[in-house]
Amino acid sequence: MEKLKCTSCNGDLELDEKGKFATCKFCGTKYKLDGDKIIVVNIGDVSNNLSKLSPKIMTPFIVIFSSISVFVVSIILLISSNIYNDVDKYNLEFKYGEGTQNGVFVQETLNKVTSKNKTNDHKITVKYNEEESLDEDTIINIKHSLKSLADYEVKYEYDSKGYISKIIIEDIK
Numbered sequence: 052m053e054k055l056k057c058t059s060c061n062g063d064l065e066l067d068e069k070g071k072f073a074t075c076k077f078c079g080t081k082y083k084l085d086g087d088k089i090i091v092v093n094i095g096d097v098s099n100n101l102s103k104l105s106p107k108i109m110t111p112f113i114v115i116f117s118s119i120s121v122f123v124v125s126i127i128l129l130i131s132s133n134i135y136n137d138v139d140k141y142n143l144e145f146k147y148g149e150g151t152q153n154g155v156f157v158q159e160t161l162n163k164v165t166s167k168n169k170t171n172d173h174k175i176t177v178k179y180n181e182e183e184s185l186d187e188d189t190i191i192n193i194k195h196s197l198k199s200l201a202d203y204e205v206k207y208e209y210d211s212k213g214y215i216s217k218i219i220i221e222d223i224k
């Protein structure tokens with residue numbers, strides 16, 4: 052019978068009593084034998100190969116998965132930042148600040164409201180004391196009734212998407 056050699060280290064293999072299994076006495080690699088000479092499974096090599104192969108197999112998946120994740124996250128961030136920016140930019144045009152505002156700023160806000168209401172999808176209602184309207188002339192009248200040197204209490208209401216839908220102006224008592 053031919054001497055069996057370890058495929059890992061080329062050391063001599065020791066057969067077990069039944070001649071079905073062999074172990075390399077140098078490196079410990081285990082073999083299963085089929086017939087006299089044929090080594091069908093190098094158990095050590097198989098496990099070694101698997102552990103060597105798995106990073107190679109996994110790397111493309113990890114790279115692809117990471118790329119997809121980064122892409123998806125970027126898209127989500129892009130969309131959410133655009134939505135945020137749209138609402139934010141829109142609101143900032145009409146918003147000098149919640150709370151007490153000088154009449155000059157309130158009048159300036161109402162100027163923007165009347166011009167924006169002509170073109171914008173998001174209409175802004177103006178409420179001043181008991182008067183509440185989307186109508187351009189009424190808003191202009193409200194603007195003229197405000198005193199530029201006086202202070203007013205200004206509050207905002209928002210639609211479901213976060214856009215300003217109503218500006219409430221109140222005299223400060």
Ligand SMILES: [Zn+2]
Binds near residue numbers: 062
């Ligand atoms: Zn060996």
